Amino acid sequence: MFDWLIVGAGFAGSVLAERLARERGDRVLVIDKRDHIGGNAFDHHDAAGVLIHRYGPHIFHTNSEAVFAHLSRFTEWRPYEHRVLAEVRSPVTGATLQVPMPINLDTINTLYNLNLTETELEGWFASRAEQVAEVRTSEDVVVGKVGRELHELFFQGYTRKQWALDPSALDKSVTSRVPTRTNRDDRYFTDQFQAMPKHGYTAMFERMLDHPGITIRTGMDFAEARQRFSFRRVIWTGPVDEYFGFRHGKLPYRSLRFRHETLDQDQVLPTGTVNHPAEDTPYTRVSEYKHMTGQAHPKTSITYEFPSAEGDPYYPIPRPENQALYKRYEALADAEADTWFVGRLATYRYYNMDQVVAQALATFRRIEAELPRHPVP
Ligand code: FAD
Ligand code: UDP
Numbered sequence: 001m002f003d004w005l006i007v008g009a010g011f012a013g014s015v016l017a018e019r020l021a022r023e024r025g026d027r028v029l030v031i032d033k034r035d036h037i038g039g040n041a042f043d044h045h046d047a048a049g050v051l052i053h054r055y056g057p058h059i060f061h062t063n064s065e066a067v068f069a070h071l072s073r074f075t076e077w078r079p080y081e082h083r084v085l086a087e088v089r090s091p092v093t094g095a096t097l098q099v100p101m102p103i104n105l106d107t108i109n110t111l112y113n114l115n116l117t118e119t120e121l122e123g124w125f126a127s128r129a130e131q132v133a134e135v136r137t138s139e140d141v142v143v144g145k146v147g148r149e150l151h152e153l154f155f156q157g158y159t160r161k162q163w164a165l166d167p168s169a170l171d172k173s174v175t176s177r178v179p180t181r182t183n184r185d186d187r188y189f190t191d192q193f194q195a196m197p198k199h200g201y202t203a204m205f206e207r208m209l210d211h212p213g214i215t216i217r218t219g220m221d222f223a224e225a226r227q228r229f230s231f232r233r234v235i236w237t238g239p240v241d242e243y244f245g246f247r248h249g250k251l252p253y254r255s256l257r258f259r260h261e262t263l264d265q266d267q268v269l270p271t272g273t274v275n276h277p278a279e280d281t282p283y284t285r286v287s288e289y290k291h292m293t294g295q296a297h298p299k300t301s302i303t304y305e306f307p308s309a310e311g312d313p314y315y316p317i318p319r320p321e322n323q324a325l326y327k328r329y330e331a332l333a334d335a336e337a338d339t340w341f342v343g344r345l346a347t348y349r350y351y352n353m354d355q356v357v358a359q360a361l362a363t364f365r366r367i368e369a370e371l372p373r374h375p376v377p
Contacts, residue, residue, distance in 0.1 A: 001230050002029040002215070007222050008237030010039020011353055012343030014208050015070075015360035016235050021213030023364075024373050028214045029229055033221040037209060039237075040314065041201040041353060048262040050289060050301040051200055055314070056258055057273060057287035057303065058201065061191040062354035068193040070361060075204040077195035078294055082188040083271040084285075088153045088278070101275055102188065103150060104181040111153075121182045138167035138175035145180050157279035162307045163254055163317060171318035173350065188273075196292050235363075237343035239313050240329045248328045251348060253313030259283075259304040267291075267300055282306055316348045323348075340367065 004020055006013040009032040020026040036042050040055040059082045062068055086101035090111050099107040105121055108114060116124055128147030132140045138159060142151040151167070155175055159167045167175060179190075187194075197204040209216060217225070222238070236243050241251040272291035276283060283304040290300050316322070326348040333341045342363050344351045351359065 001232075002027045003232050004028045004235060005225055005229065005231040005233070006030045006235040006237070007225070008032055008039060008343065008345075009034075009037040009205070009209070009216065009218065010237060010343060011041065011356040012237040012346070012360050013039070013235060014205050015357055016340075016342065016364060017214050018074075018208045018211060019361070019364040020367070021211045024368075026213060029217065029225070029231060030209065030214060031217045031220045031222070031225045033219070035219045036202070037216065037218060038202045038205045041205075043200045043202050046260065046262060046301055048297075048299045048301065050262060050297050050299060051293045051295050052260060052289050052301045052303065053201075054258070054260075055312075056256060056305055057289070057292065058353065059189070059194075059272070059292060060196060060353060061189040061194045062352075063191045063193070064354055064358055065193070066361070067354045067357045070357065071197075071204065074207040075197040075199065078198045079194070080196045080292055080294070081194050082273070082292070083186055084188045084273045084275055085271050086154055086275040086277055091149060091153070098270065098274060100186040101154065102179050102181055103146065103154060104186060105184050106186065118182045125180070125182070135172050138170040138172055140168075141172045141175045142167070142180075154277050156277075158275065158277035158284055160279055161282070162284050163315075164307070164309065165317070165319075169319065171320070173318050196294075200293070232338065234339040236339055236341050237346050239345040240326070240333060240341055240348060243339075243341075243346075244329060244332050247332070248325060251325055251329065252317045252319075252322055253345075254315040254317055255308045255311030256314055257306040257308050257311060259306065260301060261304075262299050262301045264299055266298060268302060313345060316344070316350055318350055 003026040006017050006028060009030050013030055017028045017030045021028050041058045043051055043053045046052050084101045085098040087096060087098050089096050092113050097110060099110050105118060108121060109116055125146050129145055130143045130147060132144035135141055135144055142155050155167055163170055269288040273285050273287040275285045283306050286302055286304050288300055288302045340363055341347060342360055343356050
């Protein structure tokens with residue numbers, strides 16, 4: 001008899017498993033239908049011995065000192081600031097160039113053969129920006145700041161590929177993830193804490209789950225666990241619509257197909273990721289792990305991301321009607337006794353890793369407030 005069945009061994013499930021076992025002395029069974037722990041952050045050494053991320057590049061960044069401190073119990077860190085170039089055609093020369101993304105001073109000066117200063121660039125953006133009465137969509141965000149040409153060059157094709165939707169049909173929160181800068185800062189993120197787990201994500205998850213109160217079964221889904229084990233309560237981190245048998249219809253998720261390649265050379269890309277916004281290139285970005293991990297190896301491994309409708313659910317799709325459908329599932333979830341819904345899929349939110357950790361820690365505090373503790377042995 002377990003106190004908890006935790007469905008999903010990603011950040012949501014693993015953070016909660018550790019808290020419940022260590023702080024409360026609860027007996028916890030963690031299952032995952034995949035054959036490994038770590039969820040989408042899972043990393044492993046490929047056939048050549050290069051550390052890669054099976055589900056695409058995962059770069060840790062947060063402004064939350066509490067989240068960083070919590071994860072620091074289970075890993076040392078390697079400082080890493082992610083940089084991205086976007087491959088686009090210069091509207092002036094027609095040449096294909098790789099320029100910093102997010103768009104910054106160097107992006108514009110390189111692309112347009114200019115020599116603007118920061119202040120001049122502000123005016124340049126303002127002269128191109130379109131008036132947007134109310135910023136609602138992912139198109140509004142960009143054309144309202146930098147105008148239509150840059151929107152089409154950097155955002156429209158990429159977004160249509162990634163989401164199979166025009167930016168005008170997507171909530172503003174999607175392209176708002178990527179800022180526009182007038183300075184020369186070429187980091188993808190500006191968070192206070194930016195680092196990679198020194199020995200990888202999977203090693204961090206192994207330490208997190210290494211507790212006598214935690215039993216792990218990978219390669220097992222919820223249906224099987226329900227038959228084989230008894231448990232008092234459930235933490236569900238899979239898709240919320242799946243839990244309820246798609247009662248109100250399917251929540252839309254966007255998927256990706258990953259093409260992993262190993263090359264017989266030390267390094268191939270100038271930065272950790274190169275984005276390919278052009279609509280006629282079928283992938284959105286290519287990433288090279290050694291930039292992120294700092295691994296010394298004579299070979300290098302890269303991953304191409306091909307957006308897809310079919311496959312594992314990776315991205316909740318932020319649109320008003322999807323949010324409305326999610327609200328109906330959320331009402332069911334709120335009414336479900338002895339079951340907690342946590343994580344990117346269970347709460348249908350386009351969350352980064354740190355946000356999922358924060359959500360899991362907040363859920364633990366709720367559990368503490370609601371349920372009396374066992375005596376810790
Ligand atoms: P998941 O990691 O998805 O874990 C849920 C687990 O539940 C899965 O392993 C699944 O197999 C299991 N499961 C589902 N249903 C069942 C079932 N019925 N039975 C048993 N098991 C089940 N975040 C960042 O902060 N930085 C990044 O750079 C970044 N890059 C990303 C790149 C890509 C391509 C993607 C898709 C996401 C990226 N993210 C990034 C987001 C990050 O992956 C998530 O925030 C985080 O992994 C979510 O953790 P989770 O535990 O909620 O879900
Ligand atoms: N985006 C874009 N061009 C880019 C980078 C991002 O149009 O070069 C848009 C696209 O819609 C993408 C969103 O901004 O889905 C968020 O980008 P982010 O890099 O945060 O995506 P994630 O890493 O979550 O896949």
